[in-house]
Structures are given as structure tokens and as C-alpha cells.
Amino acid sequence: MKKEFYLGIDVGSVSTNLVLLNSQRELVYRDYLRTMGQPIRVVQQGLKNLKDKMGKINIAGAGATGSGRKLAGIMIGADVVKNEITTHAVAALDANPAVSTILEIGGQDSKIIMLRDGIVSDFAMNTVCAAGTGSFLDRQAARLQIPIEEFGDLALNSKTEVRVAGRCAVFAETDMIHKQQLGHRVEDIVYGLCQALVRNYLNNLGKGKDIKPSVLFQGGVAANRGIREAFRRELGMEIEVPPHYDVMGAIGAALIAKDAVRRERRTSFRGLDVSECQFGVRPIECKGCANMCEIIEIVKDGAGIACWGDRCGKWSSRISKYA
Amino acid sequence: MKPRVGIPRALLYYNYFPMWEAFFKELGAEVVLSDLTNKKILDDGVNCSVDDACLPIKVFHGHIINLKDRVDYLFVPRLISVERNEYICPKFCGLPDMVLNSVRELPTVIDCTINLRNSYSSLRKAVLDVGRLFTSDYRRIYMAYRKAAQNLKFFEELMENGATPLEAMRGCHSAKGEYRYPIGLIGHPYNIYDNYVSMRIIDKLRDRGINVITQDMICSTELDRIARGFSKPMFWSFGKRIMAASRYLIDERQARGIIYLVAFGCGLDALVGDLVERRIRKRGIPFCLLTIDEHTGEAGIDTRLEAFVDMLEWGGAKECL
Numbered sequence: 011m012k013k014e015f016y017l018g019i020d021v022g023s024v025s026t027n028l029v030l031l032n033s034q035r036e037l038v039y040r041d042y043l044r045t046m047g048q049p050i051r052v053v054q055q056g057l058k059n060l061k062d063k064m065g066k067i068n069i070a071g072a073g074a075t076g077s078g079r080k081l082a083g084i085m086i087g088a089d090v091v092k093n094e095i096t097t098h099a100v101a102a103l104d105a106n107p108a109v110s111t112i113l114e115i116g117g118q119d120s121k122i123i124m125l126r127d128g129i130v131s132d133f134a135m136n137t138v139c140a141a142g143t144g145s146f147l148d149r150q151a152a153r154l155q156i157p158i159e160e161f162g163d164l165a166l167n168s169k170t171e172v173r174v175a176g177r178c179a180v181f182a183e184t185d186m187i188h189k190q191q192l193g194h195r196v197e198d199i200v201y202g203l204c205q206a207l208v209r210n211y212l213n214n215l216g217k218g219k220d221i222k223p224s225v226l227f228q229g230g231v232a233a234n235r236g237i238r239e240a241f242r243r244e245l246g247m248e249i250e251v252p253p254h255y256d257v258m259g260a261i262g263a264a265l266i267a268k269d270a271v272r273r274e275r276r277t278s279f280r281g282l283d284v285s286e287c288q289f290g291v292r293p294i295e296c297k298g299c300a301n302m303c304e305i306i307e308i309v310k311d312g313a314g315i316a317c318w319g320d321r322c323g324k325w326s327s328r329i330s331k332y333a
Numbered sequence: 334m335k336p337r338v339g340i341p342r343a344l345l346y347y348n349y350f351p352m353w354e355a356f357f358k359e360l361g362a363e364v365v366l367s368d369l370t371n372k373k374i375l376d377d378g379v380n381c382s383v384d385d386a387c388l389p390i391k392v393f394h395g396h397i398i399n400l401k402d403r404v405d406y407l408f409v410p411r412l413i414s415v416e417r418n419e420y421i422c423p424k425f426c427g428l429p430d431m432v433l434n435s436v437r438e439l440p441t442v443i444d445c446t447i448n449l450r451n452s453y454s455s456l457r458k459a460v461l462d463v464g465r466l467f468t469s470d471y472r473r474i475y476m477a478y479r480k481a482a483q484n485l486k487f488f489e490e491l492m493e494n495g496a497t498p499l500e501a502m503r504g505c506h507s508a509k510g511e512y513r514y515p516i517g518l519i520g521h522p523y524n525i526y527d528n529y530v531s532m533r534i535i536d537k538l539r540d541r542g543i544n545v546i547t548q549d550m551i552c553s554t555e556l557d558r559i560a561r562g563f564s565k566p567m568f569w570s571f572g573k574r575i576m577a578a579s580r581y582l583i584d585e586r587q588a589r590g591i592i593y594l595v596a597f598g599c600g601l602d603a604l605v606g607d608l609v610e611r612r613i614r615k616r617g618i619p620f621c622l623l624t625i626d627e628h629t630g631e632a633g634i635d636t637r638l639e640a641f642v643d644m645l646e647w648g649g650a651k652e653c654l
């Protein structure tokens with residue numbers, strides 16, 4: 011029998027991740043790409059990379075997640091299209107069945123997920139503000155001309171505490187400039203920023219939540235050792251970073267897909283050749299009513315395969331799922 | 334020709350429209366409604382109203398613009414209190430002033446004052462004052478008011494049987510489907526029932542087989558009974574209903590979770606939201622606070638709703654892993 015693999019795709023605002031799990035739920039392939047505002051191209055690129063690397067393999071199921079999950083799901087014919095909370099929780103439970111708290115900080119959003127006895131019992135996502143997420147760190151790193159990869163390690167060299175305001179990205183930046191002008195050392199400021207971000211995160215998302223060990227820290231920002239350290243000190247408990255912390259969403263999607271396929275006994279995955287299809291979008295401004303919905307039609311090889319963006323269902327109901 | 338009275342489909346439309354409609358109709362007026370909230374109404378409202386108003390107030394302004402050129406009168410009552418010793422949000426008290434200040438070229442605005450905090454006498458005065466615009470026959474005004482009150486009662490009964498206001502206004506009972514379990518949806522009526530503002534939250538939940546129960550689907554006497562048990566009286570009528578409903582939903586209706594839809598910038602929601610959340614969390618019931626404002630994308634709300642429902646159902650479907 012041919013080996014079976016399960017594909018998970020997480021299309022986020024900043025990065026798009028692909029993972030491949032084998033039937034023992036082990037990760038056999040991973041790819042981390044920058045979305046760069048072009049989710050269709052990047053999904054195709056990801057599939058192409060996968061095909062080049064793994065050759066002809068039997069993908070028995072596929073799942074999509076992330077803010078671009080709907081688009082990715084339609085493109086690849088995913089068996090499941092799941093929200094980020096559920097996929098992150100599923101992946102974390104697979105990595106550590108005793109997990110109680112998941113801290114997740116991604117490119118433009120952050121979430122906290124509480125679990126009790128292996129079941130999600132509560133969660134929160136950042137609301138109107140993206141301060142303290144990966145994009146903000148990216149930007150500050152660029153401003154200080156420090157490669158983002160070294161940002162966290164630099165923070166660990168800090169000897170003196172410097173307090174940076176973390177409530178708002180704009181104020182934080184002003185504060186940092188001010189501290190620089192006063193002559194504070196860069197590593198102290200960088201660690202101050204890490205602390206500010208953690209404080210902001212815990213105030214916003216952790217408010218009123220009972221954070222218990224084991225704590226798993228995942229998402230792209232978990233790479234930053236300065237933030238890990240700030241979390242460890244602020245919470246007073248060990249923070250575990252799973253080996254594949256940056257692709258947990260995709261892993262969760264693949265796990266859920268595996269389960270769905272087992273139940274359905276079939277997959278709707280279109281195959282890796284999707285990377286060679288011509289995908290496009292056709293924007294339509296519906297003039298049917300005063301809502302003027304901005305409809306997007308997804309086109310594959312010249313034929314519409316999905317439509318969304320309408321409030322009344324006039325367009326989205328025209329094309330049935332995975333036509 | 335019949336005088337045309339315009340009623341904006343916003344704010345307390347969802348609480349009182351059947352009453353207002355009957356009253357004006359009985360007085361021989363034609364009732365004209367604004368369109369259902371749409372993008373243009375929202376944009377117009379945001380552009381013309383003061384910056385720091387909350388989303389529902391902005392939406393209300395949009396409805397005024399939508400209506401103003403089609404009617405002889407605009408009905409914008411000044412509501413201060415709708416129940417004894419209670420208030421509603423102060424923005425309702427200044428609503429006619431805000432509208433007059435922000436929107437130009439308005440038809441006559443009917444801005445009768447309703448303040449039932451101390452006594453019902455202001456209601457009587459309001460009814461007579463408004464009635465006299467259309468007829469000098471006091472008996473007719475009285476009969477119109479009676480009809481209006483009857484309609485309101487009938488409307489509220491339909492809602493207490495599980496209909497949303499829009500369903501009840503069509504005179505139909507709730508869309509009784511095969512629901513798997515109940516959850517509570519609480520918040521200001523003008524946020525949860527306006528399909529544009531709430532992004533069809535009720536339909537989305539019902540489509541997933543969930544029985545959505547709102548505070549208006551619970552008998553008012555029950556809510557009052559619970560409210561009397563509060564450690565301190567809640568002096569906001571809506572806040573009281575929301576808080577009492579959250580308890581009733583958990584204790585009497587076995588709601589598996591509670592969703593509170595709040596408008597960004599609402600002072601009342603900020604306070605009541607926290608009180609409700611603490612109480613619900615103590616009981617170990619899943620709670621989800623959804624914030625909406627004019628920039629809210631549907632994707633954000635959908636993700637949270639989806640995750641919340643997944644969470645509620647996860648316990649029952651452990652084979653998920």
C-alpha cells in the first residue's frame with residue numbers, strides 16, 4: 011500500500027505555511043513562505059515546492075486554515091476549512107496533551123486559548139488593535155536596523171530594565187525613540203519592548219483568565235527568545251515552545267483533515283497539479299442594492315469555482331461548493 | 334393626502350415599532366420606513382454624525398438621511414426613561430438634538446419626551462401632543478393609543494415565544510427548526526437584530542443548528558424577578574435586561590454558551606459586559622464578547638463565532654483528535 015500523507019495549509023496575513031504529515035501524525039515536510047499580499051500565488055508556489063521536493067506522493071486529505079483559509083480551501087479542494095483557534099488547539103494538544111494554556115502571536119493577530127482536560131474552554135483574540143504582534147516587531151527591528159532573527163537574542167543581553175509603553179504601537183515607538191535619545195543601550199530598549207509587548211498581550215487577552223501550566227507558546231513570534239523570556243518572568247512559569255511552533259496552525263489543519271477523511275472515506279483534494287492551473291479573481295461590484303457588495307469570484311482555468319463577499323447570497327449560492 | 338410619518342429602522346425600532354406604527358396609522362397618517370440598513374446608510378451616518386458617537390447612533394443618522402426627503406414628519410422621540418426608576422442610555426435623551434444638529438433640511442421632527450422614571454404622566458402628555466398634530470379629536474387619539482398598546486403587547490408575546498423582532502413584525506412565529514442545543518445571544522436589540530450591523534449573527538448560528546435565545550425572548554416578568562435579586566439595582570433598563578437574561582439563560586434554559594454583542598464605544602456595554610462576564614465565568618459557562626464597529630470585517634466575526642461554536646461542540650465530539 012502506498013504511504014498516505016496529509017496536507018495542511020495556513021494562509022496568514024504575513025506568512026503562508028504548508029506542512030505534510032504522515033499517517034503517524036509525524037511532520038515530514040514543512041514550508042514557510044511570506045504571503046506578501048498574494049495568497050493565490052503563494053499557495054501555488056507552496057504546492058509547487060512541495061511537489062518538487064516530495065515527488066509523486068499520495069495525499070489522502072487536506073485542510074486549510076488562517077485568515078485566507080476560504081481562498082486556500084477552494085483552490086486546493088480542502089476537506090476541512092477551519093478557524094485558527096481550533097487548529098492551533100488541536101496541534102498543541104497533539105504536541106503536548108497536558109497543555110492548559112496556548113499563547114499564540116502571529117503576524118497581525120494574537121490569541122490566547124485556554125484548555126481544560128483536552129478541550130478548549132475559553133479563548134480570546136486581539137480586537138481592534140494589532141499592537142504587539144509580529145508586524146510591529148518587524149517594523150521596530152527594521153527601524154533599529156537589526157535583523158528580526160537577531161532581535162530576540164539581542165534582548166537577552168540586556169542588563170538594565172528600560173520601561174517602554176506597550177499600550178499602543180505609536181506610543182511605543184515614540185517612547186523607544188525617546189529612550190534612544192537619552193542614550194539607553196539598544197539591547198535594553200529591545201528587551202523593554204519585549205516586556206511591553208508581553209504586558210500588553212496579558213492585559214488585553216489574558217485579562218481575567220486563569221493561566222495555568224503547561225503553557226505552550228506558538229506562532230511566528232515564538233522564535234523571539236526575548237519575548238519568551240519576558241513571558242517566563244511575567245507569568246512566573248516555564249514556557250514551552252513546541253518544535254514546529256511557527257507552523258502549528260497548518261499542523262492542526264492537517265490533523266483535522268486526517269480525521270475528516272477517516273470519517274468521510276474520501277478526499278476532495280484536487281491534487282498537487284493545482285500549482286499549474288491558472289487561478290484568477292474576478293472582482294464584481296454588485297449593483298443589486300445599496301449595499302454595493304464587493305463580490306470576488308475565484309476563477310480556475312477560466313471557469314468560476316467560487317464566489318463570496320455578498321451579503322444576500324445571490325452570488326455565493328450560484329456556484330455550489332467545489333463545482 | 335395622508336401625512337407621511339417617517340420611522341427610521343434603527344435603535345428602538347426593534348423594540349417599539351409595532352406600537353408606533355399602529356398609533357400613527359390609527360390617526361390617519363401613512364407610516365414610511367427607511368430601508369434596511371445597508372452600506373450607504375452606514376456611510377451616510379458615519380459621515381454626518383459626530384465622531385465620538387457609537388455605531389448604532391451613526392446608523393440612526395444614516396436612516397434619517399435615507400428617509401428625510403420622502404416624508405412630512407420624522408419620528409425621533411426623546412426617550413429618557415422607559416421604566417420606573419430606570420434610565421436608558423443618555424444618547425437617546427439627546428437624540429433629536431443630535432439629529433437636528435447634524436442633518437440639514439429635515440422635515441418636521443416629532444420629538445416628544447418620554448420619561449417614565451417618576452410617573453406615567455409624561456407618556457400621556459406625549460401621546461396627546463403627538464396626536465394633536467393629526468387630529469383634534471381626543472377620543473380618537475385615545476383609541477389610537479389603546480390600539481398601539483395592544484399591538485405592542487401582541488408583538489412582545491410573539492418575541493417571548495422565540496421570534497426575533499423582524500419575525501414578530503411579520504406576524505410570524507420563530508423559524509422553528511430542528512435545533513441541537515440553545516445558546517444565549519445578548520446585547521442591545523439594535524445591535525443584535527440589525528442584520529447589517531450584526532452581520533446576520535442570528536442566521537449564522539441558526540444555520541449551524543443552534544437555538545438562539547435573546548433577552549427579548551424571555552418573559553419580562555421573569556427578568557424583573559431576577560433583577561430584583563441583584564445586589565444593587567441596575568438603573569439602566571437595557572443593562573438590567575441583559576444581565577438578568579444572562580442568568581436566566583444559564584439557570585432556566587440550559588444555554589451552552591453566551592455571546593454578548595457589543596458596539597465599540599458603548600459605555601453601558603463596557604460596564605455591563607464586565608459584570609456579565611464575571612458572573613458567567615464563575616459558573617464555568619463559555620462566554621464570548623464580540624465587538625462591532627463600522628470597520629469590522631465579517632471575517633473577524635466569523636472566525637470568532639466559528640471558534641466559539643467549535644469550542645461548545647468539542648466536548649461532544651472528542652473523536653476530533
